Amino acid sequence: MSLPHALTDLYVQHHSWLRGWLQRRLGHAGDAADFAQDTYLRVIESRTALAEIREPRAFLTTVAKRVVANHLRHREIERAYLETLAHMPEPLAPSPEDRAIVLEALLEIDAILDGLPPKVRTAFLWAQLDGMPYAEIAERMGVSLSSVKQYMARAIRHCYFPGGAA
Structure with a gap:
């Protein structure tokens, strides 16, 4: 089975279940929908042999847990960075553009060190x-x-x- 067909089958058969599973854990339908989509994006990026997955829900659960954990870690990094900036004297504070660049670099470093x-x-x-x-x-x-x-x-x-x- 080709990748597009295997991915389509995985999505059609399990997307609603995954979204419901995420909603029960997160308590918010919008977040659940976003994380479900991010989970499928991660599946595509992983280049996993989808046709060989024996337990698709266990596989999707594992990927979704990683997606949520990465999101939470990114949010914590952003919070810590913004807290650090709040303690800086106003004249030394970076511009919004520089803040975005530094935050992106911090997230990349975190991903590498992870x-x-x-x-x-x-x-x-x-x-x-x-x-x-x-x-x-x-x-x-x-x-x-x-x-x-x-x-x-x-x-x-x-x-x-x-x-x-x-």
């Missing part, structure tokens, strides 16, 4: 944002210094080649 295992991400953030020395990171994490060096190498590779060699 692809890292938790220990690797934590070590990377402590080193890059807090300037913590590798030895201190190793002590805090209860791992060896060589593990921290491996985490950092992996994180750096992942940041430069997000889809590849991490």
Whole structure:
């Protein structure tokens, strides 16, 4: 079965169910409809072999949960950024255009870092944002210094080649 036919079948057979499932969890029909559409967009982007999916509702549920989680994380990043801006003196505040650019960059960084295992991400953030020395990171994490060096190498590779060699 071709991708358009498999996608059409998946949509026709399960869209109403997915929208209802999302509405029960979110409590808002409009949000449920938006997230259902975003779920199908994510399915298209994933290039999953749709004809081979044995449990379509379980598959759609998993994708929808990720879509909702990403949305909530993005909203939290935006809230934290706007809160930070609110504490800036007025003359130093960025323009609306610059705010949008920075927010987009923050969301892209978050998406890249989200692809890292938790220990690797934590070590990377402590080193890059807090300037913590590798030895201190190793002590805090209860791992060896060589593990921290491996985490950092992996994180750096992942940041430069997000889809590849991490």
